[in-house]
Amino acid sequence: MYVSSLRQHWRLTMAFTEGEHYHSHFNPRVYIDSFYVCPSGHPDENCLSFVLRNLSETFSSGRYKGQTLIEVGSGPTVHSVVSACDHFQDIVLSDFTETNRLEVQKWLRGDEGCFDWSPVIQFVSELEGKRTPKEMEERLRRTVKQVLPCDVRHENPFHPLVLEPADCVLTSLCLEAACKDHPTYQQALKNVTALLRPGGVLIMIGVLNETFYVVGEHRLSCLPLSQTFVENALKDLGFSIQKNDILPMPDRDKNKVSDCEAFFFLIAEKMKNV
Numbered sequence: 001m002y003v004s005s006l007r008q009h010w011r012l013t014m015a016f017t018e019g020e021h022y023h024s025h026f027n028p029r030v031y032i033d034s035f036y037v038c039p040s041g042h043p044d045e046n047c048l049s050f051v052l053r054n055l056s057e058t059f060s061s062g063r064y065k066g067q068t069l070i071e072v073g074s075g076p077t078v079h080s081v082v083s084a085c086d087h088f089q090d091i092v093l094s095d096f097t098e099t100n101r102l103e104v105q106k107w108l109r110g111d112e113g114c115f116d117w118s119p120v121i122q123f124v125s126e127l128e129g130k131r132t133p134k135e136m137e138e139r140l141r142r143t144v145k146q147v148l149p150c151d152v153r154h155e156n157p158f159h160p161l162v163l164e165p166a167d168c169v170l171t172s173l174c175l176e177a178a179c180k181d182h183p184t185y186q187q188a189l190k191n192v193t194a195l196l197r198p199g200g201v202l203i204m205i206g207v208l209n210e211t212f213y214v215v216g217e218h219r220l221s222c223l224p225l226s227q228t229f230v231e232n233a234l235k236d237l238g239f240s241i242q243k244n245d246i247l248p249m250p251d252r253d254k255n256k257v258s259d260c261e262a263f264f265f266l267i268a269e270k271m272k273n274v
């Protein structure tokens, strides 16, 4: 009761930290150092292996492959496309802030001092048992062709660029951070899914009923979502939901980095006639 009224208080008194706020309050390195140093993720949440296992299972199935995969709102990360990179010819990563994009580019070039993704890559390599971590890393660096600016609030998130319709669009923990209310979220989902060809697949990783997350000393807003809201929003856009795997957070009160209730991993296919 006390916790929920605190959350309510926080939501009512603080403006939603969207867009421009990320330029000054989201430190890419602090973010990856907090959430991505090891395959289990942040100790308060332990959800990264859930995400990596689901991604691995999804792409290893062989059902989702093609020419292009676009990830929207990658932040400073590459973990979401480690399993995918064997199944697509071109991967486009993207984010709203330049500092996030630079952090990814540093890793792609192998610059000195870039973030060490090898524990995550090693975990995926062991899960799949097909390629060595070194082979996966090389393939990933070769397949990511561009790291573009984007804004999911725009009808075309890549304006003024117009991208070819993609076979797969992936987005992780971005829309609920970028959208201050439910109509904005529905519109952003429409903008992002319009990047897919008919018959293409959306893979979305997100959080349920979260109002904030913490990056270093900064607290960032999150739009609280219910499973039904997300699924209905996709059905309204002509998607058929193939999977929605939910990982509940057992120790919500002990979690100091967010008030997330659950993680979800969703696969939805865009119907051919939309």
Ligand code: SAH
Binding pocket: 018, 019, 022, 026, 072, 073, 074, 075, 076, 077, 095, 096, 097, 100, 150, 151, 152, 153, 171, 172, 173, 174, 177, 178
């Ligand atoms: N995908 C990463 C990062 C999630 S953090 C992961 O799974 O860990 C949220 C990301 O959303 C940040 O990188 C932030 O820069 C980005 N973001 C915030 N507003 C955005 C907007 N309007 N359009 C696109 N990305 C946005």
